[in-house]
Amino acid sequence: MKAEAWIFAITTAFFVLVSPAYWFVTGDWTGTSALVMTTLLAAMVTLYLGFHAAKMDPRPEDRKDAEVADGAGELGFFPPYSWWPLWCALTLGVMVYAVALGLWWLLIIGGALGAVALSGLVFEYYRGEHAH
Missing domain, CATH: 1.10.287 (Helix Hairpins)
Structure with missing residues (x-):
């Protein structure tokens, strides 16, 4: 999950930069508060994934020396069609x-x-x- 944590960390950094820039350009409280909440939400997901990535064994996607065959096997339960x-x-x-x-x-x-x-x-x- 380290790759996912990095993706969300980059997203958080983007929103940290965009939120004050949006405020200075528009002066809009509604959009600025929405961007701040989006920043906090992305930071929360980043922290969650970062903490769990440190505790987990590395997946094949996280290892540099992994091969395609390392990811073989059952991936989980996917429900069939449902009305x-x-x-x-x-x-x-x-x-x-x-x-x-x-x-x-x-x-x-x-x-x-x-x-x-x-x-x-x-x-x-x-x-x-x-x-x-």
């Missing part, structure tokens, strides 16, 4: 629409359907074709 994120997004859309129009009854219906959709997403791998 549940679509239903979760649609019910959230219905709930936001209900709040925007002030329709409390539609908010309740969207919340109930959203609970069903979220339960389906969470428990997707406990039943059906992809059960573990």
Whole structure:
């Protein structure tokens, strides 16, 4: 993860330079505060990756003497197709629409359907074709 830590460190340095320059050029508080928060967020990710990179064994990507065969093997679990994120997004859309129009009854219906959709997403791998 050392490479990722360096990428975020460079990004943090960029935002450290850009944030005051933006303030001096525009004088805009909104954009400046957004850039400062972006700087702090990038710094937080940099510190996280840097601390964990120091504690981990080097990955093949981090070693200079690594070969392509060193990275072979299983990379992890990647879930197959799923329709549940679509239903979760649609019910959230219905709930936001209900709040925007002030329709409390539609908010309740969207919340109930959203609970069903979220339960389906969470428990997707406990039943059906992809059960573990």
